[in-house]
Every structure is written in C-alpha cells, then in structure tokens.
Amino acid sequence: MAGKTLYDKIFDAHLVRANDDGSALLYIDLQLLHEVTSPQAFAGLRLAGRKPWRIDANLATPDHNVPTTKRDGGVSKIVDPISRIQVQTLDDNCDDFGILEFKMNDHRQGIVHVVGPEQGATLPGSTVVCGDSHTATHGAFGALAHGIGTSEVEHVLATQCLITRKMKNMLIKVEGELGLGVTAKDLVLHIIGVLGTAGGTGYAIEFGGSTMKNISMEGRMTICNMAIEAGARVGMVAVDQLTLDYVKGRPFAPKGELWELAEAAWADLHSDSDAVFDTVVDIDAANIIPQVTWGTSPEMVVAIDAQVPNPDNETDPVKIDGINRALEYMGLSADQAITSIKLDRIFIGSCTNSRIEDMRDAAKVAKGRKVAASIKEAIVVPGSGLVKAQAEAEGLDKIFEAAGFQWREPGCSMCLAMNPDKLEPGEHCASTSNRNFEGRQGNGGRTHLVSPAMAAAAAISGNFVDVREMMEQ
Amino acid sequence: MKVFKQHKGIVAPMDRANVDTDMIIPKQFLKSIKRSGFGVYLFDEIRYLDEGVADQDCSNRPLNEEFVLNQSRYQGASVLLARVNFGCGSSREHAPWALEDYGFRTVIAPSFADIFYNNCFKNGLLPVVLSEQIVEQLFSECAASEGYQLNVDLQRQVVVTPSGEEHSFEVETFRKHCLLEGLDDIDLTLQNTDDIRSYEAQRKLAAPWLFGAINPENSVD
Numbered sequence: 001m002a003g004k005t006l007y008d009k010i011f012d013a014h015l016v017r018a019n020d021d022g023s024a025l026l027y028i029d030l031q032l033l034h035e036v037t038s039p040q041a042f043a044g045l046r047l048a049g050r051k052p053w054r055i056d057a058n059l060a061t062p063d064h065n066v067p068t069t070k071r072d073g074g075v076s077k078i079v080d081p082i083s084r085i086q087v088q089t090l091d092d093n094c095d096d097f098g099i100l101e102f103k104m105n106d107h108r109q110g111i112v113h114v115v116g117p118e119q120g121a122t123l124p125g126s127t128v129v130c131g132d133s134h135t136a137t138h139g140a141f142g143a144l145a146h147g148i149g150t151s152e153v154e155h156v157l158a159t160q161c162l163i164t165r166k167m168k169n170m171l172i173k174v175e176g177e178l179g180l181g182v183t184a185k186d187l188v189l190h191i192i193g194v195l196g197t198a199g200g201t202g203y204a205i206e207f208g209g210s211t212m213k214n215i216s217m218e219g220r221m222t223i224c225n226m227a228i229e230a231g232a233r234v235g236m237v238a239v240d241q242l243t244l245d246y247v248k249g250r251p252f253a254p255k256g257e258l259w260e261l262a263e264a265a266w267a268d269l270h271s272d273s274d275a276v277f278d279t280v281v282d283i284d285a286a287n288i289i290p291q292v293t294w295g296t297s298p299e300m301v302v303a304i305d306a307q308v309p310n311p312d313n314e315t316d317p318v319k320i321d322g323i324n325r326a327l328e329y330m331g332l333s334a335d336q337a338i339t340s341i342k343l344d345r346i347f348i349g350s351c352t353n354s355r356i357e358d359m360r361d362a363a364k365v366a367k368g369r370k371v372a373a374s375i376k377e378a379i380v381v382p383g384s385g386l387v388k389a390q391a392e393a394e395g396l397d398k399i400f401e402a403a404g405f406q407w408r409e410p411g412c413s414m415c416l417a418m419n420p421d422k423l424e425p426g427e428h429c430a431s432t433s434n435r436n437f438e439g440r441q442g443n444g445g446r447t448h449l450v451s452p453a454m455a456a457a458a459a460i461s462g463n464f465v466d467v468r469e470m471m472e473q
Numbered sequence: 474m475k476v477f478k479q480h481k482g483i484v485a486p487m488d489r490a491n492v493d494t495d496m497i498i499p500k501q502f503l504k505s506i507k508r509s510g511f512g513v514y515l516f517d518e519i520r521y522l523d524e525g526v527a528d529q530d531c532s533n534r535p536l537n538e539e540f541v542l543n544q545s546r547y548q549g550a551s552v553l554l555a556r557v558n559f560g561c562g563s564s565r566e567h568a569p570w571a572l573e574d575y576g577f578r579t580v581i582a583p584s585f586a587d588i589f590y591n592n593c594f595k596n597g598l599l600p601v602v603l604s605e606q607i608v609e610q611l612f613s614e615c616a617a618s619e620g621y622q623l624n625v626d627l628q629r630q631v632v633v634t635p636s637g638e639e640h641s642f643e644v645e646t647f648r649k650h651c652l653l654e655g656l657d658d659i660d661l662t663l664q665n666t667d668d669i670r671s672y673e674a675q676r677k678l679a680a681p682w683l684f685g686a687i688n689p690e691n692s693v694d
C-alpha cells in the first residue's frame with residue numbers, strides 16, 4: 001500500500017465518522033473567530049438554544065472592521081456605526097459564551113491569521129477552521145486549515161465537527177534557490193500564475209521541495225495564505241525544525257513534558273516518501289524574479305521586467321474577454337511596461353504580509369529614502385499588536401515614519417477596505433495583500449499585488465521598479 | 474433549511490468567467506449582523522452606477538441599464554446561468570445569502586469555487602454543474618428567446634430545457650438528501666454525539682496539549 005500524504009494523515013487522524021457517500025465528519029481542534037462571519041452563527045446558536053461544544057477550542061479577535069488610526073476611545077468611538085455594532089457584537093458574543101477574545105485594544109489583538117500562530121494556538125497536526133478563506137495560512141505549521149462559511153462556523157461551534165469530504169492531493173514541488181530580493185510572495189504569485197485561479201479547486205496543496213525547507217515560517221505562511229487564490233482551500237507545508245523552533249515557548253503551545261510528547265507526535269507530519277499525489281507541479285524557483293499583478297485576478301501576474309499582456313496574443317475567447325475587461329478596469333494599455341505604472345497609494349499589511357519579517361523587508365528598502373511626492377498615502381499596518389511592538393523595539397516604525405510612511409494600528413485595513421482605509425476610484429495601489437479583485441480595496445480602486453520590499457520600492461519611486469536594483473545600490 | 478425539490482424559473486445569464494465573491498456582494502455590506510436583506514445589494518458595483526453603502530435604501534439609486542439583472546426581460550429571474558469558477562474568492566456566506574434573498578434558487582455553471590459551492594447547500598440554493606459545452610448552449614438558447622425558462626429537478630438530477638431536452642448533473646447523496654428534506658446539518662450531526670464524544674476522549678489521550686490551553690485564565694503571555 002502506498003504511503004500517505006501529510007493531508008491524508010491529518011484528515012484520517014480527525015475522522016469521527018465516514019459515511020458511505022464519501023462525506024465525513026471531521027473533528028476540529030481550533031476555531032478562530034472574527035467579527036464579520038460570526039454574528040449570524042452566534043445568533044443561530046442562541047435561536048436553537050445551543051451552547052458551544054468546547055469553549056477552549058475557540059479564539060476570537062476583531063480585525064476586519066477595526067480602525068487602524070488611534071483608537072484610544074475604544075469600541076464606542078469607532079466612527080462607522082455599522083462597523084462599531086459588528087465589533088461590539090463579537091465582544092458581547094464572546095463574553096456571553098465565555099470565549100477567549102483579544103479585544104480591539106488588547107496588545108495581542110490583530111488579524112486572526114497572524115494571531116493564531118503567534119500565540120501558539122495554531123499547532124502542527126491540528127485541524128483549524130475560521131470563517132475566512134485565508135485560513136489556509138495555518139497550514140504552514142503542518143496543520144489542516146481551511147476557510148468555512150458562517151453556517152459551518154455555527155456547526156463547528158455547536159458540534160466541534162465539520163461535515164466535509166476528502167480533497168484530492170496536489171504537490172507543488174519547488175526546487176532551486178530564490179534569488180536575492182525575491183521573496184515567498186513572489187514565489188506564490190508566480191505559482192498562482194502557473195496554476196490559474198481555479199487550478200487548485202478541489203485540492204489540498206502541499207508545498208514541498210528543497211526550496212521550502214529554506215523558507216522561514218513567515219514565508220511559509222505567506223505562501224499557504226494564498227493557496228485559496230489558486231482555488232485550493234488548503235495549503236500546507238511539512239513540519240521540520242523551523243516549525244518546532246517557531247512554536248516552542250508561545251503562550252498556548254505545549255510546555256514541559258507535554259512539549260516532549262507533542263514533539264514526538266509531530267515527527268510524522270510529512271508526506272511519506274512513497275505517498276501518491278493526484279497532481280504534481282514542478283516549480284523552478286531559481287528563475288523567478290519579483291512579481292507584480294497587472295489585472296483583476298491574482299493569476300494576472302507577470303515579472304517586473306515584463307509588459308502588460310496583449311489580448312491579441314491569446315486565442316481563448318474567455319481569456320481575451322478577461323484581459324480586455326481587466327485592461328479597461330485597471331486603466332492600462334496592452335504591452336505597457338510594468339515599470340511605467342504610476343501609483344497613488346501604498347499598502348503594506350494584510351494576513352499575507354504583515355509579520356515581523358515583512359516589516360523588516362520593507363523597512364530595509366525604506367531606510368534612508370523618501371516616499372515619492374506623487375504618492376498620496378503610504379501606510380504600513382502591522383498584523384498584530386505584538387508584531388507592532390516588536391517592530392517598534394527594532395526601530396522600524398521610525399524608519400518608516402522618517403521615509404514618509406504612516407505607521408498604523410493592527411488590523412485588516414486596506415486589504416478589503418471595510419474600515420476607513422480605502423482607495424478612491426481610479427487610484428493605483430501597490431499592495432502586499434492577496435486579492436486584486438475589482439473594488440476590493442475601494443470602489444473603482446486598482447490593486448497591484450507585490451511583496452513588501454517591492455511595495456516599499458514602489459513607494460520610493462512612485463512607480464514599479466525592480467527592488468533588486470535598489471538593493472544593489 | 475429551505476426545501477429544494479424542483480424549481481422552474483426565468484434564466485438570467487451572467488456572462489463572465491471567474492465571478493468573485495467581492496463582485497457578488499461587496500464588502501461594505503458584510504457589516505450587517507443579520508442573515509437577510511442582502512438581495513438589493515447583489516452585484517452592487519456593476520448593478521448600480523453610484524457607490525453603494527451599507528443599510529442604504531436602493532429604490533432610487535441610478536441603475537446600470539446594461540447590467541443583465543436590470544434588463545426588463547430578466548425581471549423575476551430565479552435561475553442564474555454563469556461561467557467557470559463562479560463564486561471564487563472569499564468564504565463569505567453573504568454571497569449565497571444575497572443570491573437567495575434576491576430570488577435565485579439555483580445557479581448553473583461549468584464550475585464553482587469550493588467554499589461558495591459548499592455554502593450554497595447550507596442555504597437552500599442549488600449549485601448545478603453542467604459541462605462547458607452545455608452551458609454554452611444554454612447561454613445561446615437564453616439569448617435567443619425572451620422569457621427563457623429552465624426547470625431544475627433535483628429529485629431526478631436533471632435540468633430540463635423548454636424543448637424538453639434533459640441535461641443530467643451530479644450531486645452528492647448527502648447534500649441532495651438534506652436539500653430535499655430541508656434538514657438542518659447541526660441536528661443531523663448531533664445524532665452522532667456518542668461518536669464525537671468517544672473520538673474526543675481518544676484524542677485527549679493522544680494529544681492532551683490540544684485541550685484546555687486556550688481559555689481566559691491561561692492567556693497570560
């Protein structure tokens with residue numbers, strides 16, 4: 001019998017019941033909650049007179065709606081009344097049901113996908129769900145993590161289980177060394193360009209190969225985070241020493257004897273050498289250079305030295321239609337050099353790129369330089385209060401501010417513009433987030449996805465540049 | 474949950490690939506803490522000419538006359554015909570809530586994004602996968618005749634065209650059963666309480682570190 005994949009191992013270890021038609025009841029170890037997708041789930045629970053199955057399998061924090069400017073006034077001072085109600089509702093629900101929540105002004109508050117790993121709540125070999133498609137982030141720890149809808153949030157609260165079915169296995173095998181100035185973000189953008197936005201639909205993706213071994217936990221999180229942009233609900237990486245070093249000593253991670261036990265149990269969290277994947281995709285990392293998305297889907301991505309695509313070079317009518325629509329929406333012309341795209345705003349943040357390493361990458365480029373006068377606003381939004389504190393301890397905030405960036409409070413911010421941080425119609429933004437859909441960062445806004453270093457370089461230049469040129473200087 | 478057995482209705486064609494959840498229901502409307510009332514904001518950015526804000530009265534907003542749902546021939550549509558990878562992007566269940574609240578009972582497309590597909594079933598909205606070729610044919614038939622209707626029969630797993638042609642589709646037995654009977658997932662799962670408890674007891678022995686670490690008393694850092 002063939003060996004098992006990492007995904008198979010974790011899935012099988014959490015199987016409560018397998019049904020004849022292929023559906024399965026899967027046990028969930030951790031549910032992360034935020035204010036946008038949980039209110040209706042709690043309301044449903046109350047309506048049916050049910051209680052959460054296990055309080056200690058839940059962790060909550062508000063992130064999508066919270067303002068990123070000064071918030072001394074607390075929740076009651078959130079200007080947008082609807083946002084305020086939503087954040088308040090999460091507080092009330094967690095208080096009522098006794099669920100641990102890092103509230104808006106707790107120094108541990110932040111984007112759920114930054115907070116979970118940072119607190120050691122996300123653990124290898126566990127199942128993690130959240131009403132948010134970027135839950136795949138947690139797969140970086142050799143966990144089985146994916147986004148679910150609000151009805152499922154309620155289902156997990158009430159039963160500690162999820163009705164699901166086994167996905168297919170895909171291995172993305174990355175070999176070769178990433179060049180200087182080329183980051184995990186560039187790698188994952190390139191991968192999405194290869195797979196397409198639906199290429200991973202129905203699959204759990206494992207990112208493997210020798211390159212992944214040398215990518216930090218922050219980088220692995222960036223990569224798994226964007227699995228969903230290739231259509232896959234799950235992205236994961238095998239557990240190794242880097243994983244253990246990151247987890248050890250975190251507040252909710254096992255300690256003492258429990259750590260020893262856990263470490264032994266986690267030794268098996270990799271695909272067996274004879275495991276069979278339904279699909280294997282080979283990626284050569286050595287030839288990847290910094291990436292920029294030009295269109296309205298993450299698969300519309302090219303290298304920094306390339307041009308905006310020309311629909312005349314395509315034959316597939318669906319592709320041609322997509323390119324034409326995107327060109328019009330983005331206000332770009334075919335064959336225009338990527339470096340000629342002028343920017344209005346810069347956003348460094350989101351669950352893809354708001355961890356300490358991202359802050360350092362961007363600060364390295366910003367250091368001793370100035371944001372171009374043509375940039376209306378450049379904001380840096382750390383992913384959590386703890387990332388913010390760490391960055392400040394390293395003096396990164398001062399570097400950003402001296403260069404003309406704004407240094408903000410943690411949250412999702414301009415990633416999806418549910419709070420006041422948003423683009424005006426027609427504005428171009430270099431953004432370290434994960435989605436460049438129409439209107440994502442504000443009605444009519446034009447998003448270009450890049451790495452933190454590339455976003456910082458774009459801020460300095462006012463247009464896209466190859467950050468590697470600035471590094472050599 | 475709403476029962477779905479069979480539904481016949483006017484078809485509205487949404488002729489673009491990769492329709493994402495931000496397009497189906499833009500983020501400003503996700504601030505609601507309710508489950509209903511999203512229908513008027515469905516496809517907000519392409520449906521109206523002005524920028525939509527949450528909790529707004531939409532009756533006097535300027536309409537984008539070119540948008541399919543604003544055309545008189547598609548008024549009252551309850552079957553949405555769509556292209557590949559419909560519903561990609563976020564996990565927001567507000568997307569099926571908005572479609573359902575608008576009046577759609579079923580969406581037909583060559584493929585759907587996973588989370589969206591899953592969310593539809595929880596809300597009595599039936600996603601139907603037909604081949605690209607058949608979907609193409611339905612698009613042309615729909616364009617050719619005003620008032621074009623399709624009959625989606627879940628019991629028999631077929632989509633029936635006005636000429637009586639039948640296209641069969643796949644659906645998982647469990648999901649079909651839940652929709653046909655209007656069953657609540659949570660009730661069904663709780664029938665397995667003993668299984669869950671015994672799994673949990675065994676899990677506690679195998680991975681004790683996953684129990685009890687996260688609670689307000691233990692949260693000191």
Ligand code: SF4
Nearest residue numbers: 134350351412415416
């Ligand atoms: S940062 Fe963006 S993608 Fe991540 S959870 Fe927040 S809104 Fe979603």
